[in-house]
Amino acid sequence: MVSEFRSGFVCFVGRPNTGKSTLTNALVGSKIAITSSRPQTTRHAIRGIVSRDDAQIVLVDTPGLHRPRTLLGQRLNDLVKDTYSEVDVIGITIPADEKIGPGDRWIVQQIKAVAPRTKLIGIVTKIDKVSRDAVAQQLVATSELLGEDADVVPVSAKSGEQVGVLVDLIVSTLEPGPAFYPDGELTDEPEETLMAELIREAALEGLGDELPHSLAVVIEEIVPREGRTEKQGELLDVHAILYVERPSQKGIVIGKGGARLREVGTAARTQIERILGTRIYFDLHVKVAKDWQRDPKQLGRLGF
Template identity: 80%
Template structure:
């Protein structure tokens, strides 16, 4: 039996500057939305694992917060989380968008990865190839190859159109050790549903907000209760109560919006995504609370799940 027909399984982590397409790529590989996608830096808070099932392999995608120079205790904790993840995965994929020049930020991340995980297999991924011409893609592949060195594999991919996604799966699978599947077929993530719900609410709340908010917003699911007394025809309904924590009263006003309009919008958007995730009808109740300077307070960080 040749080694290529052996089943392979292992862990993958995508790294790159904010908005390089890491979470979108995770969702494209898994085939459903499990990672929060946003153009804001630092929107991913938890290591959400997406699970990619193929006949010949299983890939577990670990979605980390981006690496950055920390300014708060939360920032420091997020960086520690990243550092632990890098040293434990089998492959790290460095994501560089096809439509932006490789810059100092990309090089800084590459240096950090090489320092933290010198033995981990690294591959280069040129993302968003649907946004530029074939010539531009070729140029970017050459540029990235130059930065990473000749022994590192570089793959172009578009998560939006699905182009080359299966090729990427094969390349990642080949880099994995031989071994059995870690998760049963059909499981897409090992994150608790509450965590995913909180992330979806957070994503909806961050959309279209100013720069001051991303770090300062935490979401906690207070309770999830099945509504009683529903007929079979009405179907199941879950009552989900969530709290959105901000650091200052002024931020509370921003999240709620004029006459509560913004919070209602957030609720509608998040509810649609949560219903897709759970496959059941949901009544979502959101409240906004101020937890003063929670990012710098170890006690509050612990209570909010960090």
């Protein structure tokens, strides 16, 4: 007997840097969410699509929920809370290598207040970093945090351990329903957003703590290069601006003699060409938008 096809929307929620984006990428099997060791890397609700013969999971990758200090922070939190009430399952990510703290408890309280009827799953992430005993202790602690009704599963998105078990668990909690997207589609995110996020990820790598919140990327235009022969293949000219809040940050992003900015372009281009299957030429510029995180007009212009 063939089981009924199931489908639904799922989001992973947790403190910043608990492995949500890495987990999304592991389930989808392709890089669609940016990952960085810096908190507050994700800024958009990127959807990844997991298609199986018996089910389709639409993953919504949200920014980490945090106590906001700026208007940008508040808008990111609002984005997350809007997502809570619209999904079928919420996976709470708790890293195996950190004790459960006030931040985790605050997030669970927020979820239960905003979406009391949404199904919760506890996901203990980064299990490749600790011993089996430590994983077992964290599973018990997570179960106590979420309540006895919530299933809890340990995973390592990095090694792939237990990822299949997590997918099976998610599918089992979804209601019967149709596929939302054609088979083979990985994300419904516009190319411009994906490019901007991957440029920002490349720019954040190896930079100081002050920069993650202060950096925004806007794709000005994407233009197919004219006069290319069939043998040469398509080439897209991508014009992008990296916005920072202070002149001192502009120098950090550009680097000595523009070396840092060239590295950013090379790293982002490699990722984007792999996803789109098209060659890219980047024209990157860095501009200062003073204190944009606190300015409603500038936030709107930068897409928040």
